Amino acid sequence: MKLLRLLVLLLALPVTAQQGGMWIPSLLKGMNQKEMKSLGMKMSASDIYDVNNSSLKDAVPHFNGGCTSEVISPQGLLLTNHHCGYGEIQSHSTVDHDYLTDGFWAMTMEEELPNPDMEVTFxxxxxxxxxxxxxxxxxxxxxxxxxxxxxxxxxxxxxxxxxxxxxxxxxxxxxxxxxxxxxxxxxxKDVRLVGAPPSSIGKFGSDTDNWVWPRHTGDFSLFRIYANKDNLPAEYSEDNVPYTPKHFFPVSLGGIEEGDFTLVFGYPGRTQEYLPAVAVEQIVEVLNPAKIEIRDAALKVADGFMRKDKQIKIQYASKYASIANYWKKWIGETQGLKKTNAVAVKRAFEKDFLKLAQKAGKTEEYGNLFKEFDKYYAEIEPYQLSRDYFIEVALRNTELLTIGYRLYQLERVFEARGEQSFNDRRNNTVSSLSGTYKNYNSTVDEKIFEQLIALYATKSPQQFVPDMLKNKDYAALTTAVYSQSQITSYAGVKALLEGDAKTVIERLNNDKGYQIIKAMMETYIQKVAPKYDEITLQIDALQRTYMKGILELSPKEARIFPDANSTMRVTYGQVKGYEPRDAVYYKPVTYLDGVIEKYVPGDYEFDVPQKLIDLYNKKDYGIYGENGKMPVCFIGTNHTTGGNSGSPAIDAKGNLIGLNFDRVWEGTMSDIYYDPSICRNIMVDIRYVLFVIDKYAGNKRLIDEMKLVNVKRK
Incomplete structure (x- = not known):
């Protein structure tokens, strides 16, 4: 019984103490519903998910495949994060109409901007x-x-x-x-940009404050879903009309207090809560440090150029934010896993798991699991590390190589399927690369290449580095590549791709930049990928067996939730502060006072619009303020991850009270190990969103189409 109690504690403590977990909304009836009620929820599980009647799920679409959004009006008005809509805001921006710096507000539906290839999925x-x-x-x-x-x-x-x-x-x-x-x-597939605050509000604090609490970021943007006359999905057309939703969220002006119930709906991307200790140790000691170093180098180069040149700042704003996001996350994740002794906790759990398996007569099925895990993780380490270096350097952070990879795919298409398929792919590639080169600067990319190719060639496992990159003067190599390769410009690439397939392939293979990505790609395909896939298959089989054992041996009270996989989930919790370190306590709510305290005139990250300063000085908060102050953000115990960006934060009665956009840095390891003492999600207070739309932007028409409710407290 002692062992059984310990297993219950280890599995259930993160779930029950602070409501950790990412639950499938169709399976909430029973214990989940009971716990939510005990935390103060006034709804039923059917109010959250129902097939036959409208429910909360009908107002929460997956936003463009990577974020979450919510419908907040009967005319398909859509709310999500500023950073989720950042690419679209950037694509509509020019030096003359810089919506990133100045914000964008459509004052009529006719002014709402279409976004090719953007979609939302219900x-x-x-x-x-x-x-x-x-x-x-x-x-x-x-x-x-x-x-x-x-x-x-x-x-x-x-x-x-x-x-x-x-x-x-x-x-x-x-x-x-x-x-x-x-x-x-x-x-x-017809989703139009409606409004976005300037980056000095929507991205306030930028990379310094990313993953940090206290936070003062108005991280929101507004879009609208359009449909055909039958309210069905349709490609963009001027004849389309605003979508009529099955459900939309009433917006609460009631505010929040510590201890209030919070429900977060969304599409969390990926968690790995049930990894064995050996895998977590490998992440902490080997894999994360390598990826952090690569992105750190890329960010320092880009940042130096962005601070000096406005055009480069616009070109690289979205890319920089994307690179920096997980760079900082991996740093916090590593620190959090170390601080909470996650590896030791998992080893203790595994020891007791084996004792329970023995007690249940399951030693034959589960007894060798962890020895097998140790064996296969040791085997996969050099392949995994080499894979990470290749992906981070060639496919994510060096644009010449990323573009070269697409050209390499052309060559493979010709070899596999012939001239006609090659021509079709070539035409699509030339067309799509026009957008890529719009935001490309060869001078910036050259300096990034110089830093990253040296890391790849010297720190990646040497048996998987092409000979042409070993023992080189990487500064000289970089100069040669960027002075000779035609991949450094759109005109050059188009010239490379002119002519019949054989001529193009010959020309490509004589290009200095292409030669490098081809060598890297073929080394990866021949020496890394096959063995990596082979070992991964074995690890996946072990993980499936391990998960089966956890489900089978755990008592019902343990309530094991499935890892996130970009499918719809519900996580519930409470508004709550936390103690990040000794003698420090963070309150759960921030105010506009904190924005002004952080204000640095003209700063890249902490500038504040004059109009916002004026509203603050006048305390002109309208109906959105509280006791003479303007709430900005709050934190809760909801278990979130990437993909929950833009998720609605919902109160006990199903009203919208906030917009999820981040986690605290101390708790970013919650993707691997949820610790209730320091894991918190960060949300924009919906009243700050309304205040910015109404008082700052003067866009009353958007406020008028929402259903505002003022929830009275007991």
Whole structure:
């Protein structure tokens, strides 16, 4: 019984003490609903998710595949984070009309700006299809055979499950392949930019304050969904009309207090809560430090140019923010895992897991799990590290190499499918690269290349580095590449790609920049990827067995939630402060006073618009202030991750009280290990959003189309 109690404690403490967990909304009835009620929720599980009636889920679409958003009016007005809409705000910006610096506000629907390729996806219903997906799998021998059968079954379910013509079926795996769920979705592709504050509000604090509390960022932007005359999804057309939602969120002016119930709905991207200790140790000691060093080098170069040149600042704003986001996250994650002794905690759990397996007569099934984990993680380390170096240097942070990779794909298409396929891909590539080069500066990229290619060549496992990059003068190599390669300009690439396929391939292979990415790519394909995939398959099988054991051996009270996988989830908690270190306590709410305290005139990160200063000095907060102060942000115990950006923060009655946009730095390790003492999510107070729209931007028409409610406290 002692061991059983310990397992309950280890598994359930993070879940019950601070409501950690990312729950499938269709499965909330029962214990989840009971706990939410005990925390103060006034709704039912059916109010949150219902197939036959409108519910909260119908107001929470996946935003452009990477963020979350919420519908806040009967005319399809959509709220999400400023950083989620940043790319679109940037794409509409020019030096003369700099919406990043000045903000953008459509004063009429006719002024709302279309965004090609942007889309939002709603969940229609969720069904458990585990039995159908796993049918005939258990009798198969090898892991490869099992995966092929599962993929075939998924394809069949996706094809045959009931749906409307405009809808899609998507099957996703949960609990490491122990459960499968079908999501029926509908995607709207006409989404227009409605409003965005200047970056001095929407990105206030920028990279210095990213992942940090106290926070004072008005991280929001507004879009609108348009549909055809039948309210169905349609490509952009002037004839489209504002979408009429099944549900939209009433917006609360009631405010928040410490201890209030909070519900966050969204599409969290990826967590790894059930990794074995050896995997976490590898992340902390080997993988994260390498990725941090690469991005640190890239950021220092870009930052130096952005501070000196306004055009470069506009070109690189979105890219810089994207690179910096996970760079800082990995730093906090590593520190948090060390501070909370996550590796030691997981080793203790594994020890007791084995004792419980023995007690349950499951030693044959689970007894060698951790020895096998140790073996395979030791084998995969050089391949994983080499893969990370390749991805970070070639595919994410050096644009010449990233563009070169796309050209390499052209060569592969020609080899595999011939001239016609090559021509089709070539035309698409030339067209799409025009947008890439719009935000490209070869001088900036050259300095980044010089830093990163040296890291790749000297610190990546040497057996996987192409000979042409070993023992070089990397400054001289960089100069040669950027003075000779045609990939450094759009005109040069178009010239490279002119002519018949064989001529183009010959020309590409004589290009200095292309030669480097091709050598890197082929080394990766031949020496790294096959072995990496082979070992990963074995680790995945072990992880599936481990997850099965956790589910099987844990008592019901443990309530094991599935890892995030970009599917719709609910996480509930409370508004609550925390103690990041000895003798320091962070309150859960920040105010506009803090913005003014941080104000540095003309600073890249901490400048403040004069109009906002004037409103502050006059205390002109309208109906949105509280006791003479303007609330800006608050924190809660909701378990969130990347993908929850833009998620609605909802009160006990289903009203919108805030907008999720970040986590505190001390708790970023919650993707791997949720610790209730320091894990907090950060939200913009919805009253600050309304204040900026109304008092700062003067866009009363948007306020008028929302349903404002003033929740009275007991």
């Amino acid at each position: 969940i229609v219903r969720i069904e458990d299809v585990t039995n159908q997906v796993l049918e005939g799998v258990s009798t198969l021998g090898s892991e490869e055979e099992k995966q092929k059968k599962i993929e075939a079954n998924i394809a069949n379910v996706s094809k045959t499950a009931k749906k409307e013509a405009h809808q899609e079926n998507r099957v996703r795996t949960f609990y490491e392949g122990n459960q499968y769920m079908l999501f029926v979705t509908e995607t709207y």
